[in-house]
Amino acid sequence: MYNVLHCDKRILDLGAVEIREEYRIALEVCPTPLMLASRDGNIVLCNRRFAELFGYKDGELHNQSVDVLVPQEIRAAHPELRQAFFEVPTNRNMGTGRDLYGVRKDGELIPVEIGLDPVTSDESTLVMVSILDIRERKMGEVKIRRAIDAASSAMVMIDEHGKIELVNEQANRMFGYENQELIGDKIERLVPERYHRKHAVYRTSYQNTRDRRSMGVGRDLFGLKKDGTEFPVEIGLTPLDGADGRLVMATVIDITERKENEKNIRRKNEDLERLNHELTEFAYSASHDLKAPLSSISGILELSETDLENGDLEEVQTNLSRARMLAQRLSGRIEDMLTLARADHLDDVMEDVSIPDLVREAAQAVQGQSSLTPELTTDFAHGDPIRSVPARLSAILENLLANAYKFSDPEKTEHRIHVRTWDENGAMKLAVEDNGVGIPEDHLGKIFKLFKRVANSNEPGSGLGLALVEKNLSHLGGSIEVVSSQEGSCFTISLPHDHKTPASEQPAQRLEVAK
Amino acid sequence: MTLSVVLVDDDEIDRYITRRIVQAGLEDSKFAEYEAGDAFLEAIADPETREREIGVPPPPVLILLDINMPRMTGFDVLESMKGHLERDESLRTGVKVMMFSSSENAKDRETAFSYDFVRDYIVKPLTKQKLRDLVKRHYS
Numbered sequence: 001m002y003n004v005l006h007c008d009k010r011i012l013d014l015g016a017v018e019i020r021e022e023y024r025i026a027l028e029v030c031p032t033p034l035m036l037a038s039r040d041g042n043i044v045l046c047n048r049r050f051a052e053l054f055g056y057k058d059g060e061l062h063n064q065s066v067d068v069l070v071p072q073e074i075r076a077a078h079p080e081l082r083q084a085f086f087e088v089p090t091n092r093n094m095g096t097g098r099d100l101y102g103v104r105k106d107g108e109l110i111p112v113e114i115g116l117d118p119v120t121s122d123e124s125t126l127v128m129v130s131i132l133d134i135r136e137r138k139m140g141e142v143k144i145r146r147a148i149d150a151a152s153s154a155m156v157m158i159d160e161h162g163k164i165e166l167v168n169e170q171a172n173r174m175f176g177y178e179n180q181e182l183i184g185d186k187i188e189r190l191v192p193e194r195y196h197r198k199h200a201v202y203r204t205s206y207q208n209t210r211d212r213r214s215m216g217v218g219r220d221l222f223g224l225k226k227d228g229t230e231f232p233v234e235i236g237l238t239p240l241d242g243a244d245g246r247l248v249m250a251t252v253i254d255i256t257e258r259k260e261n262e263k264n265i266r267r268k269n270e271d272l273e274r275l276n277h278e279l280t281e282f283a284y285s286a287s288h289d290l291k292a293p294l295s296s297i298s299g300i301l302e303l304s305e306t307d308l309e310n311g312d313l314e315e316v317q318t319n320l321s322r323a324r325m326l327a328q329r330l331s332g333r334i335e336d337m338l339t340l341a342r343a344d345h346l347d348d349v350m351e352d353v354s355i356p357d358l359v360r361e362a363a364q365a366v367q368g369q370s371s372l373t374p375e376l377t378t379d380f381a382h383g384d385p386i387r388s389v390p391a392r393l394s395a396i397l398e399n400l401l402a403n404a405y406k407f408s409d410p411e412k413t414e415h416r417i418h419v420r421t422w423d424e425n426g427a428m429k430l431a432v433e434d435n436g437v438g439i440p441e442d443h444l445g446k447i448f449k450l451f452k453r454v455a456n457s458n459e460p461g462s463g464l465g466l467a468l469v470e471k472n473l474s475h476l477g478g479s480i481e482v483v484s485s486q487e488g489s490c491f492t493i494s495l496p497h498d499h500k501t502p503a504s505e506q507p508a509q510r511l512e513v514a515k
Numbered sequence: 516m517t518l519s520v521v522l523v524d525d526d527e528i529d530r531y532i533t534r535r536i537v538q539a540g541l542e543d544s545k546f547a548e549y550e551a552g553d554a555f556l557e558a559i560a561d562p563e564t565r566e567r568e569i570g571v572p573p574p575p576v577l578i579l580l581d582i583n584m585p586r587m588t589g590f591d592v593l594e595s596m597k598g599h600l601e602r603d604e605s606l607r608t609g610v611k612v613m614m615f616s617s618s619e620n621a622k623d624r625e626t627a628f629s630y631d632f633v634r635d636y637i638v639k640p641l642t643k644q645k646l647r648d649l650v651k652r653h654y655s
Contacts, residue, residue: 287618288583292526292639295617299532299640306539322528443586 033131039086039124041066041079053133055105066129071101071109089118089125102131111138154252159245162187162203174254176226187250192224207246210239215250223252232259281449286337293330297323336464339395343471346392352385353393355430359419362397372408374415374434376401382421382428388495392472399465400432400491407436407489427478427494435488444482469493518654519545519570523555523592524581524615533579533615533641540646545570552580552587556595559606571605575654579615579637582623589614593630600632611653613637 024045027034033050037043043061051058054069061068070078094100094114101109113132118125148155154171158164167182175182175190182189191199202216215221215235223233232255240247300323307315356378363376404417418433439447448470473480477499481492520537524530530548537546547568549555558564569576582589593612600607613635614627627633634653637645 284618284620284622287620288616291617291619292529292583295639296526296528296532299536299642300528302640302642303532303535322531326528440586 033133035129035131036119037066037127037129039126041082044126050131053110053131054102069102071103085116085127086125089127091117110135154254156187156190156250156252157240158187158248158250160207160247162200165247171252174252175223190224192222192230195222206237206248210246212238223254231256289333290330293326293333297326300326333464336468340464340468340471343392343395343468343475346389346475348389348475350387351390353388353390354385355382355421356380356384358390358393358397362394362401365398366402366405372410372415374405374408374417376417376419379418379420382423386428386495386497388476392476395472396469396493399469403465404432404434404436407434409435409437426498427496429492429494431490431492433488433490438486438489439482439484444484447482517543517574519547519574519576521555521569521576521578522546522548523552523578523589524548525550525584526581529581529639536641536643536646540643541650552584552589552592556592559599576610578610578612579641580612582614582616582618589616590626593633596632597630607632613649615639615641
């Protein structure tokens with residue numbers, strides 16, 4: 001285009017402003033829309049292509065002001081700009097960095113690129129204006145832009161110094177920015193501050209390899225929103241080499257939801273593992289503790305057959321009582337196991353529960369457990385009633401009190417059980433303290449296990465009581481602590497005031513402390 | 516066949532059943548029983564007590580060891596016996612330990628046989644037939 005201009009200039013240099021026919025012909029044969037304008041902004045000459053581009057008939061533009069071709073909004077400023085050009089006339093493109101438009105006769109705006117060449121003759125300076133119709137190119141750009149904005153992932157293009165060149169709509173939305181807000185900024189604006197220094201290093205070293213890959217494999221990546229919040233991202237990098245330099249396109253995916261899902265799956269897995277472990281333990285214990293009375297009954301019956309043959313009816317009598325006792329024990333164990341299994345499926349309906357009432361009822365239910373008739377004293381100092389699930393709380397209290405009664409120490413002269421309550425750190429605490437036989441230190445860790453009977457006593461029991469306590473407590477969001485010595489044991493439960501059902505499925509926390 | 520049979524079991528009724536089966540099936544045998552693992556370990560640790568209550572091989576000693584006992588399980592007893600057996604030549608050669616449990620759990624069998632001095636795994640209750648088979652298997 002400019003070659004043509006220079007060739008035109010040579011021709012014009014030959015004569016004055018007075019346009020000769022030869023010039024007219026030279027302009028006409030040039031394939032570029034060209035126009036020659038005077039210092040005061042009048043169109044001296046233009047070729048047919050120029051007139052056609054702007055929708056004018058041949059010759060119609062002659063002597064008109066160039067301002068008829070200038071969009072309304074800059075028409076007022078245009079004379080001044082024009083003046084500036086003539087003060088420092090250089091060969092250059094008009095409006096670098098701005099989108100330029102020309103106005104057709106019918107008012108339509110068309111995107112153009114404009115070249116300006118000063119043409120100096122003896123008397124005056126003219127300007128040769130060459131126009132490039134960029135409508136098609138603009139349309140192509142719009143299409144590409146639309147495609148980029150339509151992409152479901154966020155895209156950010158940076159130059160080799162980390163300056164943001166392009167941001168698609170999705171990226172703006174993801175990071176909370178608008179329009180061109182991010183253009184020209186450092187890419188580190190989208191990176192949490194603690195990674196800034198490292199990120200700049202990574203960025204520079206990427207410029208050496210420039211391979212197509214995911215960013216930060218094996219590291220957790222985070223994006224920074226305009227409002228300061230961070231979110232986990234996955235980023236793909238694609239180098240784009242071109243006339244504009246060594247660019248990099250980063251494709252960003254917000255993986256908050258995926259991370260959340262992964263966390264959920266992990267938690268569910270842990271729950272399942274725990275349940276599976278519980279089930280295995282349960283099956284193992286059941287194979288011991290449910291089979292044991294049955295094996296014994298079978299042994300007893302075989303002996304009874306022998307005794308019957310030998311006519312030893314007295315021994316048969318004794319053994320039948322033994323068998324009956326074993327059958328009862330087994331039936332009790334099965335009942336306890338069913339209660340335990342049901343503990344997971346209770347309707348957790350919260351009600352106002354009066355602790356003194358519940359303790360009294362529980363004590364009545366279990367006090368037959370000991371022939372030593374311990375004395376029960378109480379001291380209720382919490383805010384009553386509390387919101388809880390009565391069935392669960394009853395099961396907890398009955399089992400704790402049953403143990404306190406059952407493990408009274410026959411060696412001691414006095415037998416005491418003391419129940420006290422108080423409020424502490426948003427929870428109600430309830431302690432059941434006895435002066436019974438106590439729990440040896442090395443057994444404290446096992447007492448909550450299914451079927452574990454650690455007590456050195458002939459007291460019958462299923463070994464399920466404390467497992468039941470723990471399970472019910474976990475549904476109430478509570479926890480239990482044990483302190484024990486030869487002076488007795490103290491079980492303290494803690495029930496949070498603000499617990500909401502359905503209960504978390506975390507196992508109740510517990511802490512075993514030996515005095 | 517003359518044997519010295521030792522039973523370690525916390526359950527009173529099971530001890531009664533086993534005692535009667537052993538006494539009926541092995542008439543000349545010596546029979547000793549312990550309610551808990553630690554009592555048994557004390558007895559074999561002290562040579563005098565051992566000689567008085569269990570006897571010194573020969574005759575061979577057969578130990579029936581229950582697994583599921585409070586405080587100290589059968590496996591805890593096995594762990595403690597290891598040391599005794601390593602130190603005592605006569606115990607090592609003359610004593611056969613058999614686990615004795617109502618559980619047929621594979622994990623229990625596996626744990627039991629991980630001790631090289633455990634010779635058998637008997638499922639409760641002990642019957643005349645089981646006792647005959649056991650003697651045939653280990654003492655003929």
